[in-house]
Amino acid sequence: MAAQTLRPLILxxxxxxxxxxxxxxxxxxxxxxxxxxxxxxxxxxLKESKPEAIVLDVMLPGKSxxxxxxxxxxxxxxxxxxxxxxxAWQSADDQRTALNAGADAxxxxxxxxxxxASVVESLIAA
Amino acid sequence: MIAVxxxxxxxIGATLALFFVANARLKSANTASARSATxxxxxxxxxxxxxxxxxxxxxxVEEYDSKNLAQWRxxxxxxxxxxxxxxxxxxxxxxxxxxxxxxxRDEIRSYIDDYGEPVVGIAKVSPAAVRSSVAHTEGTIRxxxxxxxxxxxxRNSAVIAADRSGAAGRLADQATIAGIxxxxxxxxxxxxxxxxxxxxxxxxxxxxxxxxxxxAAGNFDVRLNERRRDEFGELAHVFNAMTDSLSVSRSELxxxxxxxxxSERHKSELISMVSHEVRTxxxxxxxxxxxxxxxxxxxxxxxxxLGIVDAEATRLxxxxxxxxxxxxxxxxxxxxxxxxxxxxxxxxxxxxVTLGHDESHELExxxxxxxxxxxxxxxxxxxxxxxxLSNAVKYSPDGGTxxxxxxxxxxxxxxxxxDQGTGIPPEHRSQLFQPFYxxxxxxxxxxxxxxxxxxxxxxxxxxxxxxxxxxxxxxxxFWFDLPLEAEAAANGRR
Numbered sequence: 001m002a003a004q005t006l007r008p009l010i011l012x013x014x015x016x017x018x019x020x021x022x023x024x025x026x027x028x029x030x031x032x033x034x035x036x037x038x039x040x041x042x043x044x045x046l047k048e049s050k051p052e053a054i055v056l057d058v059m060l061p062g063k064s065x066x067x068x069x070x071x072x073x074x075x076x077x078x079x080x081x082x083x084x085x086x087x088a089w090q091s092a093d094d095q096r097t098a099l100n101a102g103a104d105a106x107x108x109x110x111x112x113x114x115x116x117a118s119v120v121e122s123l124i125a126a
Numbered sequence: 127m128i129a130v131x132x133x134x135x136x137x138i139g140a141t142l143a144l145f146f147v148a149n150a151r152l153k154s155a156n157t158a159s160a161r162s163a164t165x166x167x168x169x170x171x172x173x174x175x176x177x178x179x180x181x182x183x184x185x186x187v188e189e190y191d192s193k194n195l196a197q198w199r200x201x202x203x204x205x206x207x208x209x210x211x212x213x214x215x216x217x218x219x220x221x222x223x224x225x226x227x228x229x230x231r232d233e234i235r236s237y238i239d240d241y242g243e244p245v246v247g248i249a250k251v252s253p254a255a256v257r258s259s260v261a262h263t264e265g266t267i268r269x270x271x272x273x274x275x276x277x278x279x280x281r282n283s284a285v286i287a288a289d290r291s292g293a294a295g296r297l298a299d300q301a302t303i304a305g306i307x308x309x310x311x312x313x314x315x316x317x318x319x320x321x322x323x324x325x326x327x328x329x330x331x332x333x334x335x336x337x338x339x340x341x342a343a344g345n346f347d348v349r350l351n352e353r354r355r356d357e358f359g360e361l362a363h364v365f366n367a368m369t370d371s372l373s374v375s376r377s378e379l380x381x382x383x384x385x386x387x388x389s390e391r392h393k394s395e396l397i398s399m400v401s402h403e404v405r406t407x408x409x410x411x412x413x414x415x416x417x418x419x420x421x422x423x424x425x426x427x428x429x430x431x432l433g434i435v436d437a438e439a440t441r442l443x444x445x446x447x448x449x450x451x452x453x454x455x456x457x458x459x460x461x462x463x464x465x466x467x468x469x470x471x472x473x474x475x476x477x478x479v480t481l482g483h484d485e486s487h488e489l490e491x492x493x494x495x496x497x498x499x500x501x502x503x504x505x506x507x508x509x510x511x512x513x514x515l516s517n518a519v520k521y522s523p524d525g526g527t528x529x530x531x532x533x534x535x536x537x538x539x540x541x542x543x544x545d546q547g548t549g550i551p552p553e554h555r556s557q558l559f560q561p562f563y564x565x566x567x568x569x570x571x572x573x574x575x576x577x578x579x580x581x582x583x584x585x586x587x588x589x590x591x592x593x594x595x596x597x598x599x600x601x602x603x604f605w606f607d608l609p610l611e612a613e614a615a616a617n618g619r620r
Contacts, residue, residue: 018410018434025417025431059402062523088405089398109409113416 492531522547
C-alpha cells in the first residue's frame with residue numbers, strides 16, 4: 001500500500017466528464033487523480049493538496065483555464081507545479097498564449113493517447 | 127442679360143431715329159426754301175402787273191384815246207394769271223399766306239373796279255377832273271398798299287423758309303451730338319456687356335466645372351448655389367440632386383460592404399466556434415477508440431468506454447444536425463407543424479429541463495393559472511424558449527435568479543425570460559438578432575454559434591409573433607408574443 005501512496009497526484013480540470021474520463025484512462029493506473037469542473041473547484045483542490053501535475057482545459061464556465069494558470073504562476077506556493085494545457089483552441093496563437101500564461105506543454109484536442117501520456121510522464125520526471 | 131442687350135439696342139435705335147428725323151426736317155426746310163422762291167417770283171410778277179395797271183391808267187388819264195384804252199383793258203386783265211400763281215404758291219406754305227394772297231387779289235380787283243374803271247369813265251367825259259390831285263392821291267394810296275401787301279407775302283414766305291431751315295439745322299446739330307455720344311457709348315456698352323456676360327455665364331460655368339471635377343475626384347459633398355432663377359439655377363439644382371443621390375448610393379454601398387464584412391467576420395468566428403464545439407466530443411471519440419484498439423482493457427472498462435464513445439458520437443451528430451437546422455431556419459427554409467397546445471406547459475418544461483440541474487442559478491416561475499392555448503409548432507417554439515434560456519444561463523456566469531414567466535396580454539400570449547447577468551452593451555443591441563452576431567461573446571470565451579436568436583426570431587415571426595428584449599438594471603429580459611388560438615383562428619377566417 002506504501003507504493004500506492006507514492007503514486008503522483010494529477011489534477012484534471014475540464015468541464016466535460018468524458019474528457020476527464022479519457023485523461024484518466026490514457027494516463028492509466030500509475031497516477032492518482034483529483035477532478036475539477038471549473039476554476040473554483042480547482043482552486044479548492046489546490047488548498048487541500050499539492051498535485052504533481054495539472055491537466056488544464058481552456059474553455060471553462062466562468063473563469064477561463066488560462067486566467068487560472070496566470071494566477072497560479074503569480075503565487076509562489078504553487079508556481080512550480082507543471083501544467084499541460086489541453087484545448088480544442090489550438091492555432092499557433094492559442095498555443096503561444098497558453099505558453100505565455102505559464103503552461104509547460106500544450107496538447108490539442110483531439111489528441112493521441114500516447115502523446116498526452118508521454119508529455120505528463122516527462123513533466124513529472126523532470 | 128436680355129435687359130442689357132435691350133438697353134444697348136434701344137440706345138443705338140434712338141440715335142438712328144434722331145438721324146432720320148433730322149434728315150426729314152432738312153428735306154422739309156429745302157422744300158420750304160424752294161416754295162419761298164416761287165412765292166417771291168410770283169409776287170414780283172404780281173407787282174409788275176400792278177405797276178403795268180398803274181402805268182396804263184396814267185396814260186388813259188393823260189390822253190384818252192383808243193390805243194391807251196386798249197392798253198388799260200389789257201393791263202386790267204393781265205394781273206389775274208400772276209395773282210393766281212401767287213395764291214397757289216402761298217397756299218403751299220400755310221393758311222395765313224393763302225389768306226394774304228387772296229386778300230391781295232381782292233385788293234387789286236377792288237382797285238380796278240372801284241377806282242380804275244370809274245377814273246377811266248370820268249376821263250372819257252372830263253379829263254381835267256381826273257387829273258385833280260384828290261383823285262390822284264386816292265390811287266397812289268391804294269397802289270402803295272397793294273405793293274406793300276405783295277411784298278409782305280413774299281417776305282413772310284422767306285421768314286417761314288428761314289425758320290424751317292433754322293429748326294432743321296438745330297436738329298441736325300443735335301443728331302450729330304447724339305451720334306458722337308452713341309459712338310463713344312457703344313464700345314463702353316459692349317465692354318460692360320462683355321464683363322456682365324463673363325460674370326453671368328463664365329463664372330457659373332467655371333464653378334460648375336470645378337464642382338464636376340470634385341465629384342469626379344470622389345467628393346460627393348460638393349454643392350452648387352441654386353439661388354439663380356435662370357438656366358444656371360436649374361443646372362445647379364439638377365447637379366445638387368445628382369450629388370445627393372450619388373452620396374446616398376455611396377453610403378448605401380459602404381453600409382452594404384460593412385454589413386458583408388461584419389457577416390464575414392461573424393462567419394469566420396462561427397467556423398472556429400463550430401470546430402471547437404466539434405473537437406471536444408471528437409477528442410473523446412478518437413481518444414477512447416485509440417485506447418480500445420491499442421490496449422488490452424478489462425471488459426468492464428471496455429464497455430464503459432464504448433458507452434462514452436457512443437454518447438459523444440451521438441452528441442456530435444446532434445451538433446451537426448442542429449447547426450444545419452439552424453442554417454435552414456435562418457434562411458427561412460422551414461415549415462411549421464402547427465397544432466393547438468398550452469404554451470404555459472411548454473415554458474414550464476423547458477425551464478425545468480434547462481435549469482433543473484443547474485446549481486448556480488435560481489429558477490423563478492411566473493406562470494398563469496389558466497392555460498395559454500396557442501396554435502403553433504410545439505417543437506420549434508420549444509427551441510425558441512430553449513435558446514433564450516440557454517443564453518440566460520450562458521450570459522450570467524456568476525449565477526443569480528432566472529425568472530421565466532408567461533401571461534395573456536391583449537389577445538397575445540407573452541413569454542419572458544429575465545436573467546441577472548452581464549447585460550447587453552448598448553453598441554450590440556441593434557445587431558442582436560443578426561445571424562452569427564455574438565457581440566463580445568467570442569472574446570469572453572462564451573460558446574455558441576450566434577444563430578440562436580436569429581433562428582428564434584425567424585420561428586416567432588413565422589407564427590405572426592414578435593420577439594424583443596428590455597435591458598434591466600442588472601441583466602436582460604427577453605420576451606416574445608404569440609397570437610392566442612382564438613386570435614389565430616379569427617385571423618385565419620379573415
